[in-house]
Amino acid sequence: MVMIEGGPFRHDADPNTATAPRGVGHLRGDVAFPTAARAALTDSQLRRNIGKATGTIRAKRADVVAEVADWEQLREAGRACKAATMARLPELLVQLEERVVAAGGTVHWARDAVEANAIVVDLVRATGSDEVVKVKSMATQEIGLNEALAEAGIAALETDLAELIVQLGDDTPSHILVPAIHRNRAEIREIFLREMPGVDPELTDEPRRLAMAARTHLRRRFLSARVGVSGANFAVAETGTLSVVESEGNGRMCLTLPDTLITVMGIEKIVPTWRDLEVFLQLLPRSSTGERMNPYTSMWTGVHPGDGPQDVHLVLLDNGRTATLADEVGRQALACIRCSACLNVCPVYERTGGHAYGSVYPGPIGAILSPQLTGIADNASLPFASSLCGACYDVCPVKINIPEVLVHLRARHVEERRASRTVPNAEELSMAAVGWVMAEPRRYAAAQRAARAGRMLAGGRGRIRSLPPPLSAWTASRDLPAPPTETFRDWWARTHADDDRSDHTSRASSSDSGRHTS
Amino acid sequence: MSARDDVLARVRRALATDEPSIGDVPRTYRQRGDRPPGDPALIDLFVERLTDYRAHARRTTTDDVAGHVARAISEGLDQPGRDRHAPPRIVVPSGLPTNWLSATDADVIPDAGLTVDELDACDGVVTAASVAIAETGTIVLDGESDQGRRAISLVPDLHVCVVRTDQIVETVPEGVARLDPGRPLTWISGPSATSDIELDRVEGVHGPRTLHVVLLDG
Amino acid sequence: MQIALFVTCLADTIFPDVGMATVRLLERLGHRVVFPTAQTCCGQMHVNTGYQREAIPLVRRYVDGFEPFDVIVAPSGSCIGSIRHQHAMVARNFGDDALAARAERVAERSYELSELLVDVLGVTDVGAHFPHRVTYHPTCHSLRMLRVGDRPLQLLRAVAGIDFVELADADECCGFGGTFALKNADVSTAMLADKMRNVLSTDAEYAAASDASCLMQIGGGLSRLRTGVRTVHLAQVLAGTVDRPWEVASWS
Numbered sequence: 010m011v012m013i014e015g016g017p018f019r020h021d022a023d024p025n026t027a028t029a030p031r032g033v034g035h036l037r038g039d040v041a042f043p044t045a046a047r048a049a050l051t052d053s054q055l056r057r058n059i060g061k062a063t064g065t066i067r068a069k070r071a072d073v074v075a076e077v078a079d080w081e082q083l084r085e086a087g088r089a090c091k092a093a094t095m096a097r098l099p100e101l102l103v104q105l106e107e108r109v110v111a112a113g114g115t116v117h118w119a120r121d122a123v124e125a126n127a128i129v130v131d132l133v134r135a136t137g138s139d140e141v142v143k144v145k146s147m148a149t150q151e152i153g154l155n156e157a158l159a160e161a162g163i164a165a166l167e168t169d170l171a172e173l174i175v176q177l178g179d180d181t182p183s184h185i186l187v188p189a190i191h192r193n194r195a196e197i198r199e200i201f202l203r204e205m206p207g208v209d210p211e212l213t214d215e216p217r218r219l220a221m222a223a224r225t226h227l228r229r230r231f232l233s234a235r236v237g238v239s240g241a242n243f244a245v246a247e248t249g250t251l252s253v254v255e256s257e258g259n260g261r262m263c264l265t266l267p268d269t270l271i272t273v274m275g276i277e278k279i280v281p282t283w284r285d286l287e288v289f290l291q292l293l294p295r296s297s298t299g300e301r302m303n304p305y306t307s308m309w310t311g312v313h314p315g316d317g318p319q320d321v322h323l324v325l326l327d328n329g330r331t332a333t334l335a336d337e338v339g340r341q342a343l344a345c346i347r348c349s350a351c352l353n354v355c356p357v358y359e360r361t362g363g364h365a366y367g368s369v370y371p372g373p374i375g376a377i378l379s380p381q382l383t384g385i386a387d388n389a390s391l392p393f394a395s396s397l398c399g400a401c402y403d404v405c406p407v408k409i410n411i412p413e414v415l416v417h418l419r420a421r422h423v424e425e426r427r428a429s430r431t432v433p434n435a436e437e438l439s440m441a442a443v444g445w446v447m448a449e450p451r452r453y454a455a456a457q458r459a460a461r462a463g464r465m466l467a468g469g470r471g472r473i474r475s476l477p478p479p480l481s482a483w484t485a486s487r488d489l490p491a492p493p494t495e496t497f498r499d500w501w502a503r504t505h506a507d508d509d510r511s512d513h514t515s516r517a518s519s520s521d522s523g524r525h526t527s
Numbered sequence: 528m529s530a531r532d533d534v535l536a537r538v539r540r541a542l543a544t545d546e547p548s549i550g551d552v553p554r555t556y557r558q559r560g561d562r563p564p565g566d567p568a569l570i571d572l573f574v575e576r577l578t579d580y581r582a583h584a585r586r587t588t589t590d591d592v593a594g595h596v597a598r599a600i601s602e603g604l605d606q607p608g609r610d611r612h613a614p615p616r617i618v619v620p621s622g623l624p625t626n627w628l629s630a631t632d633a634d635v636i637p638d639a640g641l642t643v644d645e646l647d648a649c650d651g652v653v654t655a656a657s658v659a660i661a662e663t664g665t666i667v668l669d670g671e672s673d674q675g676r677r678a679i680s681l682v683p684d685l686h687v688c689v690v691r692t693d694q695i696v697e698t699v700p701e702g703v704a705r706l707d708p709g710r711p712l713t714w715i716s717g718p719s720a721t722s723d724i725e726l727d728r729v730e731g732v733h734g735p736r737t738l739h740v741v742l743l744d745g
Numbered sequence: 746m747q748i749a750l751f752v753t754c755l756a757d758t759i760f761p762d763v764g765m766a767t768v769r770l771l772e773r774l775g776h777r778v779v780f781p782t783a784q785t786c787c788g789q790m791h792v793n794t795g796y797q798r799e800a801i802p803l804v805r806r807y808v809d810g811f812e813p814f815d816v817i818v819a820p821s822g823s824c825i826g827s828i829r830h831q832h833a834m835v836a837r838n839f840g841d842d843a844l845a846a847r848a849e850r851v852a853e854r855s856y857e858l859s860e861l862l863v864d865v866l867g868v869t870d871v872g873a874h875f876p877h878r879v880t881y882h883p884t885c886h887s888l889r890m891l892r893v894g895d896r897p898l899q900l901l902r903a904v905a906g907i908d909f910v911e912l913a914d915a916d917e918c919c920g921f922g923g924t925f926a927l928k929n930a931d932v933s934t935a936m937l938a939d940k941m942r943n944v945l946s947t948d949a950e951y952a953a954a955s956d957a958s959c960l961m962q963i964g965g966g967l968s969r970l971r972t973g974v975r976t977v978h979l980a981q982v983l984a985g986t987v988d989r990p991w992e993v994a995s996w997s
Contacts (some may be wrong), residue, residue, distance in 0.1 A: 258734020396922025
C-alpha cells in the first residue's frame, strides 16, 4: 500500500507559510492551557461570574434563534458564502482595494502585526494627534496596537464599555464579545471608583449607573477626537463598503466624529457581494448578544463628502491568515464572524474563562484559530483544550466544524513533533504500543489477560483508587473499576462456542473473498 | 516585493495546493416576508419589536404628524434633571418636511454644518428614515436630505424618527435590497444599549438614550 | 436478523456486562448475534489524540472484521461516531482511498444500540423490566455526532417499573473526552463535578448512558465520593425482564 509520508499534516515545514511573528501582539500565552486552567478553576469569583454570564446569554440566544424558521438555511448560506470567499480571496481583495480607493479611501497592506502597527502609527503621527479613540476590535487586540501606539507616544482610548473596564483595570480581555465578562458589577464599580478621574464617589453597582459613568467619562473625548481606529465586521468587495456592528453608540462616535478613520481588518473579513450582508446581519446579532438586531450597525464606503471622516484608511492584515488558509481542513476557521456563541456554550470555557487560553481568541474558536495563526508549536496545548463535545459546532452561525479542526490540528501537532525529533516521547511510545497491541487480536487478548493483574490494585470492593503517572491524573479525582475476572470475549467463548463455528461458516459463505485482502 | 504583492502571492500559494471550488451560495432562506410593505400586521410587528427594545412608538396620519412629533419631543425630553423652563433645542436635517415641526414649541435648528459642540448643545433631533425592518425592529438612515449627516442623529440624546408605514418591510433581505451601499448607512434598533456587565442588557449608553418612532400612515 | 456485535475495547476489557446485556437483549428479541473475534478497537482514542497514523491498522481491522455483515451494532455512541465520521477520513489522510471507500460502506451499516433498536428493528418497547429510579445522560457523541435524539428516552420510557427522572443540563458534557480526562484532568473534574451535582439532585439510584466511557467518568466520580448512586448502561436497563431480571453488578 502507498502511504504518503506525513499525510496532510506538514504545513509548518513549508518555508513559504508565514505565521504571526513572536514578540508582538497577543496570540500566545506564557503557560500551557492545563496549567493556566488549573489556576482559573480555583477562582470562585471567576467561576461564578463566567457561569452566570454565559448561562444568561445561552438562554437569550436559544430564544431568538428558535424564532427564526430558516435558521439552518441561513447557516448554510453563511458557510457557503465564506467558503466561496476563501476560494476567491485574491480577486476579492483586489476588487475591495479598487472600490475603496475609487470611493476616496486609502488601502494599506500589512504582512504581519509589526507592519500593521507601523502603518497605523505613521498615519496617526501624520495627523499631529497624540490620542486616538478606538472601537472594540479583535484585529487591533491581536496585533497589540495599543502598546505600539503607546511606544510612539500616542494614547489609545478604548471606548467599548467592556474594553474600557479591561483598560482601566490594567487587565486583558477574556471573551471575544464581552472582554470583561470575568468581572462582575461590584468589581467594575471598584475599578471605576479607582481609575476613572472625576467619577461620582456615590457610584453604585447598578449596571445602568455604571454605563452612565462610562458615558460621562468618554463624552468629551468623543466630541474632541481627531482620529478614530476601528476594526470591521464585514467588507463588501463589490462595493468597497465597510461595516461595524455594535451596541452602545461608541462605534458610531468613533466612526463619525473624527476627521481621520483608520480601520484594521483581517483579510478574511471580506464578503463578495452587498447582498451577502442579508445573511450575516441575521446570523451575527442573534448568535452574539442574543438580540434580533444589535442597536447600531454603521456602513461606510470610502469618504462621504460632508458626512463623517474625510481621511479614511483601510489596513489589510495577514498575520498568519494565509498560513491558516493553506490548511485545507483548518481554513474553515477563517469563516469566523466573531460572534462568540461557541465560547458561551463551551463547558471548558465556562469553567476556565478566557485568560487560560493565553490568546485574544479564547474558547473553541480560539483553540483552532490561535495555533494556526502562530504555528501549532507556539500554541500546542490549545487543540487539546476540548473534550470534543461538539456543542460549539451546533451553535456556530457559519457551521465551522470546530471538533473536526481540533482533531486535525492534534494530528498536525503530533506529526510535526514527530518529524522534528528522532527520539519519541513517552506519549508517542505508549500510543504506538497500544496501537500495536490493538492491531492484532492475539496481542490484544494477551494484553487483556495482563490487565487482569490490575485486580491486585483494587481494594476489597473492586475499585482502583490510585494509579501511577500518567494514570494518576485519572485516580486523583475518580475511581476506576478493577478489570473483571472474565472479559467479554472470554464470556462469549464460554457461552457461545457453538455460534462461533456457525459464524465462521456464515462469513465464509456470505463474503466475497476479494474484499478481505488487506 | 511590496507587502501588497507579497500578501496576494501568499494567498494564491495557500490556495494552489487544492484549488478549492467556488460553490454557489444556496439562498434557500426567506428572501421576503409574507406581507407587502406597510401591511397592518407588519406595522403591529414593528411596533412590538421596537417596544421590546424600549423604543417608543406611536401611529399617526398626515393630518396629525406635527402633533405627534411635538408630543414625542416633549415626552422624550421629560427626563429628571432637565431644565424645563428653557425651550428645547431640536436639530433637524435640511430636507425635513417643515410641516412636521409646526406644532412643537422647541427651538428648531436646521443643520447647516453645526460643529460637534453645537450639536452637543442640542437636546434632540428629528429625522425621517430610509427603510424599516419589522422582524428586527430596525430603522435605517441613509443620509438623504430628510435624514441628514450621521452626526446629527448621534450626538443629541433624543432621536425622534418619522417612518412612513410604506417603508416598513418584513425581513432583513428586503431591507438590504432597498438600500444603496454607496450611501453612509446607519441601522438603528432601539436606543443605545450595552450587555457588557454580566451580559445583562441595559439601555442607554453613548448614542441617543431615547428613541421615539412616529409611524406615519398613508 | 443476524447482527454483528462490535463490543468495543472498553466494554470487552473493563465492562463486559455491557456486552453481555446487549447480547441478551438482542437474543431475547429473536435475533442472532455474532461476535467476530478478530475485532479489537475502533481507534478513536488514537485519532482524537492526534495519532492517526497509529489508528490506520485499527481502521483496517474494523473494516476487515465487519465488512461481511449487513447489520453491525456497538453499545457506544462515540465508537460509532468515530467509525462513521473518522475512519474514512483517517484512511484518506494517509493516502489509502480504497480503504476509505470500504470504511464508508461498513460505517453505513454500523449502528449505535438505540439506533438499531428504534430505526432498524423498529421497537421501542423491548419488554424490559427495571424497577428503579433512573436518570439518563444522553452523551455528547450520541447527541451531536449521531443525532440519536430522543431514541434512548423512548426506549427507557417503555421499560416496565422504571421511575424515570429527567437530568438537568443533560446535554452538557460529563468531562470525559478520552485523553482529555488525563491531559486536562482538572477541567475534566470540574465538568464531572457539575454533572454529578445534577445526577445527585435527581435522587436517582442509577445514572444511565449509552457509552461505557462516559459511564466510567461519571461512575468513577460517584464511586469516589461514596454517593451510592450507580451507573448503568442502557443495554443493562433493557436487558432484564420480570422473569429474568438483569442484576447490575457493582463496579467490577
